[in-house]
Amino acid sequence: MDRLSPTTLHRLPIGILKPDYDRARVATGIVHLGLGAFHRAHQAVYTDALLKEDPRWGILGVSLRSPETRNALAPQGGLYSVTASDGAGHQRRVIGALTGLAVAPEDPAGLLADLADPRVRIVSTTVTEKGYSHDPATGALRADDPDIRHDSANLGHPRSTLGFIVGGLRLRRQQGLPPFAVLACDNLPANGHTLRGLVIAFAALIDRDLAAWIEGEVRFPSTMVDRIVPATTDADRAEIGAALGLDDAWPVVSEPFSQWVIEDDFGGDRPAWDLSGAQFVRDVAPFELMKLRLLNGAHSTLAYLGYLMGCPTVAAAMAEPDLAGLVADMMREEVTPTLPALDGFDVATYHAALLQRFRNPALKHRTAQIAMDGTQKLPQRLLGTIRDRLARGLPITRLALAVAAWLRYVSGTDEQGQPIDLRDPLSQRLRALADEAGPVAHRLAPALLSLTPVFGNDLPKDSRFSSAVELALDRLFRNGTRATVEHIRQSAR
Incomplete structure (x- = not known):
């Protein structure tokens, strides 16, 4: 079976939604850390629906550990399918919002350069609760975390979520660029506030002036995300491949329900996600x-x-x-x-x-x-x-x-x-x-x-x-x- 790709999109059966915009015109406006199934079934779907009207918000998807997702999706030009299923049947669509795929450990300095790109205005995260190098009982930074210790001494080649965020912000400050907004999309209490505290605490280990600049200039809107996204199985791949008539190496399965509530505090430009079903509020x-x-x-x-x-x-x-x-x-x-x-x-x-x-x-x-x-x-x-x-x-x-x-x-x-x-x-x-x-x-x-x-x-x-x-x-x-x-x-x- 042929692979899902930009050259085979036209072969999808009628009834399967596909990108209705020119992907060549889409620019990277978001860097997303944690390119797992949840992001690809949630935030990327909301973003995909906007790109016909506003192509400035393509997503550079970053895996912080494993190359598996990149290896699966790169031959597909970043395309993948989302199948939403319930007892009534299936809804299928192909998502084209990914403008690039990166594996952080392979080129950490290159990823920092991507974060310093002035076209990037948002860095978002779905790294799971354990990816924030914090004490879950108190929300405090774990300064003894091995990745935090490494990054505090090697910020030019970071390993951790916090290291990449702070390293990217430091580059932007050095280059006289405005900061990006940091959008946490994990299940943490007051996730934006929590991530803000962790970023500032980590930055203070390196440069107190940098920490003060982040505290005064960078926005960390909180979010509430909701969609059930099970792990994809080989049986899912086989069933989806038969439905598409094309092989999708890493499809996503989910439920039809999806909700995204976002604190409207970006300090600058942001996607009109509310037009694709998200809800902007003052207090999440x-x-x-x-x-x-x-x-x-x-x-x-x-x-x-x-x-x-x-x-x-x-x-x-x-x-x-x-x-x-x-x-x-x-x-x-x-x-x-x-x-x-x-x-x-x-x-x-x-x-x-x-x-x-x-x-x-x-x-x-x-x-x-x-x-x-x-x-x-x-x-x-x-x-x-x-x-x-x-x-x-x-x-x-x-x-x-x-x-x-x-x-x-x-x-x-x-x-x-x-x-x-x-x-x-x-x-x-x-x-x-x-x-x-x-x-x-x-x-x-x-x-x-x-x-x-x-x-x-x-x-x-x-x-x-x-x-x-x-x-x-x-x-x-x-x-x-x-x-x-x-x-x-x-x-x-």
């Missing part, structure tokens, strides 16, 4: 908190409990009545009361829509994929909600079970005695703690809860939290996940 925080706690918190709960119950996907987890009911109850009873009111926003309708999205049979979103990097995800997805409820003297029964499920997952073996492939930046430390404690709740819970980068200093000392988590973990070990979910769902009502 209420939208962000709602999404992190309801969608992401529920997702992680489904992932850990579902994985332990033997459910390979979120849809399979939602097919378990007690688990689906427990998650729905948690969203309604424990999470929603911690959220600020949004004028005109119907939370009950949002709950129902989330549950329906989780049930989407066309998305093979693997619980193991969502379960990755738990130390980076728990603080904003579950622990913030827990802190708010404890401050109000409210129970945390279901939320404590979700945390206990992560502890059970970290223990290393599933309920059939099979090893769990633990993928986390702190995996070695987690394994050491779990191996020393063993599968005993009163030893394992305090050992893992002692991780201050995750739980801070406050939660482990609060007996309401530590006792509830240890009790739930003991039930998981003694009775199994299925029986524990059923028991807690019934007793928490």
Whole structure:
């Protein structure tokens, strides 16, 4: 089968959308760090829809580690397909927004030069929570991170997200150019504010004058991003290739739903993303908190409990009545009361829509994929909600079970005695703690809860939290996940 490429675009079947603009006229206005599936299914799609009217906003896509995405898409001229699927069928389109592909470790100095291009006005990021070299419990820079130590001494050849951002800004300042805006698109609380603090803290390690210039001149708008994007499988590639009549080496699969809320604080020119469905607002925080706690918190709960119950996907987890009911109850009873009111926003309708999205049979979103990097995800997805409820003297029964499920997952073996492939930046430390404690709740819970980068200093000392988590973990070990979910769902009502 021939490859998807600029020369084969005309062969796509009727009904598959393709770029309706002259790609030769598209200039690079955005450098995106973290060229993964989510960016290609989300921000790049919003941008692609604008390029016919405003071709100044093409995207240089940068992989910070692996050359896989570049190697797959370069022979395709940067083209790739997005398939949005649900029970009603498929929507397919080919995206042409990528003007270039780069692999940062291959030419870090060249990437810095790209960041200093005056046509570039935005640098955006989807590097996952672990890509910001920070302490997820506090948001502070981890100055002992190996990449940060390297970059602070070698800013001309950086390795880290922060190193490239600060290195690019330093070049622009030296050349008398205005700074680019930095647009964080990861699931971090106050992601723009958080990234701003990290960039300034890192810059201060190198040059306090540079840090002061960044603090005064550079804008870091916050965003809320929402679209479920599972990892692409070989089966996806085969099915999509048959539908396109062309081989797409790295297509993206997603759900039809997509949302992007952006703080309108760029300090200069920016794409009219609102014309392609994004929403510009003065304050992203209420939208962000709602999404992190309801969608992401529920997702992680489904992932850990579902994985332990033997459910390979979120849809399979939602097919378990007690688990689906427990998650729905948690969203309604424990999470929603911690959220600020949004004028005109119907939370009950949002709950129902989330549950329906989780049930989407066309998305093979693997619980193991969502379960990755738990130390980076728990603080904003579950622990913030827990802190708010404890401050109000409210129970945390279901939320404590979700945390206990992560502890059970970290223990290393599933309920059939099979090893769990633990993928986390702190995996070695987690394994050491779990191996020393063993599968005993009163030893394992305090050992893992002692991780201050995750739980801070406050939660482990609060007996309401530590006792509830240890009790739930003991039930998981003694009775199994299925029986524990059923028991807690019934007793928490």
